[in-house]
Structure formats: structure tokens, C-alpha cells
Amino acid sequence: MIAKNINLDPFKNTKLFTFERKVGVVRYVASFLGVLLLGAVIVAAQGEDPLNAALLILDGAFGGKIQFGNTLRWATPCLFNGVAAIIAFRSGVNNLGIEGQMYIGAFTAGVIGYFCNLPPLVHVIVCLVCAGLAGVVWVAIPALMRLFFQINEYVTTMMMNFIATLLCDYFVIWKIIPALGLTTTSARTPTIQNTAMLSTIVQGTTASTGFFLALAIVLLVFALYRYTIVGYELKQVGENLRFAQVGGVNVKQTFLAIFALSGFCAGLCGGVEVCGGYHKYVSNFSTLMGWEGIMIANICNLNPIALVFVSLIWGALKTGAMSMERATSLNRLTVNLLQMIFVLCVSIDYEGIFRYFEDRKRKRAELAALNGRGGEG
Numbered sequence: 001m002i003a004k005n006i007n008l009d010p011f012k013n014t015k016l017f018t019f020e021r022k023v024g025v026v027r028y029v030a031s032f033l034g035v036l037l038l039g040a041v042i043v044a045a046q047g048e049d050p051l052n053a054a055l056l057i058l059d060g061a062f063g064g065k066i067q068f069g070n071t072l073r074w075a076t077p078c079l080f081n082g083v084a085a086i087i088a089f090r091s092g093v094n095n096l097g098i099e100g101q102m103y104i105g106a107f108t109a110g111v112i113g114y115f116c117n118l119p120p121l122v123h124v125i126v127c128l129v130c131a132g133l134a135g136v137v138w139v140a141i142p143a144l145m146r147l148f149f150q151i152n153e154y155v156t157t158m159m160m161n162f163i164a165t166l167l168c169d170y171f172v173i174w175k176i177i178p179a180l181g182l183t184t185t186s187a188r189t190p191t192i193q194n195t196a197m198l199s200t201i202v203q204g205t206t207a208s209t210g211f212f213l214a215l216a217i218v219l220l221v222f223a224l225y226r227y228t229i230v231g232y233e234l235k236q237v238g239e240n241l242r243f244a245q246v247g248g249v250n251v252k253q254t255f256l257a258i259f260a261l262s263g264f265c266a267g268l269c270g271g272v273e274v275c276g277g278y279h280k281y282v283s284n285f286s287t288l289m290g291w292e293g294i295m296i297a298n299i300c301n302l303n304p305i306a307l308v309f310v311s312l313i314w315g316a317l318k319t320g321a322m323s324m325e326r327a328t329s330l331n332r333l334t335v336n337l338l339q340m341i342f343v344l345c346v347s348i349d350y351e352g353i354f355r356y357f358e359d360r361k362r363k364r365a366e367l368a369a370l371n372g373r374g375g376e377g
Contacts, residue, residue, distance in 0.1 A: 023351045024301070031345035039338045048328050057335070060323020061316035067323070069202025072211050073277065075315030077102075077286075079214035080269030081293020082300070082307045083221050088262040090225065090302045091234045095259065097139060097157030098266040099290025100164030104138045105131035105267030107168040109274040110281030111176075113192025123195040128213075128271040135267020136260045138164060143259035147252060161290070169283050187283035198276035208276025215308065217265060222304035234258060266290065295343045314339070 040050035061071045081098050088095035109131040118126060142156035172187045180190065198208040225231035233249045237258065269289070274281055296314055300306035321335035 019354070020351075023354055026354075027346060027348075027350045030350070031342055031348075034345050035338050035342045038341060039334075042334060042337070043330065046330060046334075048330055053324055053328060053330060056324040056327050057317065057320030060320035063323075065202060066204050067319060069205030069207040070319040071312065071315045072202065073205055073207040073315070074318045075311045076208070076211045076214050076276075077269050077273060077289045078292060078296050078311035078314045079211070079218055079307065080265055080272065081290050082296040082311055083214075083218050083293075083304060084262045084265035084269070085294045085297035086300075086302050086304055086307065087221060087234075087265065088258060089297060091237055091258040093255070093258045093262065094152075094154050095139065095157050095262045095266075096154060096294070097142065097160045097164075097290075098262070098293055099286060099288070100157075100161035101135035101138050101263045101266035102270040102273070102286060102290050103161075103164045103168050105135045105270030106274045106285065107171070107189075107270070107281050108134040108267070109196075109271035110189040110192060113196035113274060114190050114280075116196075117193070118195060120195040123193065124198060124275060127192075127196050127275050128268060131271025131274070132264040132268040135263040135265070135270070137263075138267070139259050139263030140256075143256055147255060165284070168281065172281065172283065189281040191280050192274065196275055197279060198272065200276075206277045208272070210272035210276040213268075213272065217268075218304050218307055225304070266293075269293075295340075299343060299346050 043050040043053050060067055062068055081102065084098050084101075085095065109127040112127050112130055113123070116123065116126070138160065139157070142151075142153045142160060145151040145156050146153045169187050172189060176189055177184060177187075182190070198210050201207050201209055201211065223231075225235060233254055234257070236249055237251060237254045273285065273289075278285055292314065296307065296310050300310045317335055317339060321332035324330055324335070325332045
């Protein structure tokens with residue numbers, strides 16, 4: 001009698017292994033193993049040892065103080081742009097203009113950092129805040145076009161990326177450089193003043209206190225969506241616009257707030273790149289940082305906490321790829337290729353696949369039950 005009351009399955013009647021969590025585990029495990037196998041094939045096809053290449057990437061990312069500092073440096077823009085994408089997509093806004101908003105923010109920080117004379121701490125704060133506000137101004141254009149003219153932000157935000165980069169280059173090449181009488185072969189602003197520079201957290205690298213600022217913003221966004229009424233309203237607008245209107249949410253104001261928050265984070269990323277990384281605005285400084293933020297947000301399923309870990313891994317891969325390139329005949333683009341393939345693998349509709357096989361299993365069971373009843377008759 002006692003044995004009958006013993007629960008031999010401690011996870012039964014709990015929500016630990018829900019359908020969604022099972023799908024999530026399969027999604028990441030299958031994607032990781034698939035990319036690992038494909039990566040080994042690609043590396044071996046180029047005449048290199050896959051295991052050695054993997055060890056070189058790990059050593060290049062975490063093998064020492066300098067290496068770890070470089071990992072933090074490249075994880076920083078992933079955090080900023082990733083949280084910008086999470087704010088937008090989690091609230092139903094398709095902000096594909098993160099790259100352009102980052103460029104506008106970087107240009108603004110570069111100009112203020114060089115031309116304005118302010119006290120040390122104040123100068124940095126002004127540069128970063130103005131960079132974020134520049135991102136807000138830039139994203140306001142497609143936001144207003146969507147709100148008042150019903151123009152899909154997919155197109156407008158994407159087009160604003162090209163306008164931003166070309167506009168910044170125009171001002172640098174045709175206005176700033178001639179006005180200062182500089183002789184240069186590249187489109188870049190002069191180095192910002194020391195008072196506008198962020199502190200370095202790992203000597204010998206460009207890892208700055210911008211990393212901690214990014215972490216703070218990620219945690220604030222997590223708390224906003226999880227514990228506040230404002231975050232609830234932002235999610236409601238994204239999940240069901242009509243329901244949000246019926247529930248008394250000011251849809252227009254909330255919609256603009258979503259764009260503004262996302263644009264501010266993207267612009268702030270550009271400001272940190274200038275104040276903490278390059279110390280000047282440099283044309284084409286971004287190696288698709290904005291798009292990487294969107295991809296990382298997709299990988300972490302729009303979860304701010306998961307964003308921290310994915311960003312660190314992304315930064316480690318970027319840093320380790322450079323080390324691997326120096327020590328082997330492999331190109332760092334090999335790692336970039338595997339990153340993109342991983343994004344594609346994660347984007348597969350595993351839930352649909354699961355449900356398809358479960359439906360087939362259920363139909364077979366029902367058919368077998370019907371056949372069994374027919375046989376008895």
C-alpha cells in the first residue's frame with residue numbers, strides 16, 4: 001500500500017518540462033550540434049584540425065587578461081543593439097534601423113566629444129545622452145510615418161540605415177574635414193577630447209565602462225517588462241493592438257515610446273563605440289553590429305537575461321576568430337559563417353515540427369483504437 005503512494009517521477013505534475021521548454025532545449029541543442037558538425041567539416045576541408053581551431057578560439061577569447069578584455073569589448077555593442085531589438089520586437093515593432101540609429105549616435109558623440117569643452121564626467125554624460133537622443137530623433141521619422149501614414153516600418157527603418165551612413169559620411173568629408181583643414185585619406189572625425197572618453201576596464205584593450213552601462217540597461221529592461229505596468233502595456237501593444245485599445249492603453253503614446261526606447265539604446269551604442277572604443281567617428285566602423293543585435297535577440301528568444309550570455313559568447317567568437325586567423329590558414333569569416341548558420345538553425349520552427357509528429361502519433365493511436373473496436377465487433 002505504501003509503495004503505491006510513492007511518486008517515482010519527481011517531475012510529474014510540475015511545469016519543469018513543459019512543451020515550450022522541451023522545444024527550447026531541442027532548438028538550442030540541435031542547432032549547436034549541427035553547427036559544431038558542419039564547422040568541423042568546413043575546417044577539415046580547408047586542411048586544418050577542427051579541434052585545434054576550436055582550442056585557438058577559446059584561447060583567443062579567454063586565454064588571458066587581454067583576451068578576456070577584448071571579449072568584453074565586442075560583447076558591449078551586442079548588448080546595446082540586442083536590447084534595442086528586444087524592446088522593439090517584444091512590443092510588436094519591427095525596428096530594422098538599429099544600424100542607422102547607431103551611426104547617427106556615433107556621429108553625434110564624435111562631434112560633441114571634439115568640439116565641446118566640458119568638465120570630464122559631464123562631457124562623457126553629455127556625449128552619451130546626446131548620442132541616445134540622436135537615435136531617438138532618427139527613429140522618430142519611420143515611427144511617425146507608421147503612425148500617421150500607415151507606412152510599414154519594415155521598409156522605412158531599413159532604408160534609414162543607408163541614409164544615416166551616407167549622411168554621416170557627407171558631413172565628415174564635405175563639412176568637418178575641410179572646415180578644420182585636415183589632410184586625411186579616410187572619412188573620420190578628429191579624436192575626441194580626453195574628457196569625453198570612457199574609462200578603460202582592462203588595460204591594453206578598448207574594453208570600457210560602457211560594458212557595465214550596457215549590463216545596467218539590460219537589467220532595467222528586464223525589470224521594466226517583468227515588474228512594471230508600463231512594461232505590461234508595452235507587451236499588450238505588441239501582442240494585441242485592439243485588445244490594448246479596449247483595455248485603455250494609449251496606443252499612440254505607447255507606440256512612440258517603444259520606438260524611442262529602442263532608438264535610444266541603438267544611438268547609445270554608437271556613443272559608447274566612439275567614447276569607449278574608437279575615440280572618433282570612423283566611416284563604416286560597424287561590421288554589421290546593428291544586424292548582429294537583431295540576430296542575437298532572435299537567438300535568445302527576446303529574453304534580456306539570455307541576451308547577456310549570448311552576447312558574451314558572440315564577443316568571444318569574434319575575438320577568438322581573430323586569434324584563430326593569426327595562427328592558422330583559416331579566415332575569420334569561417335566563424336562568421338557558422339554564426340549565421342546557427343541563427344538560421346535557431347530560427348527553424350521546431351514547435352511546428354514537434355506538433356506535426358505529435359499529431360501523427362495521436363492519429364495513429366486513434367486509428368489503432370478504431371481498428372481494435374472493429375475487430376471486437
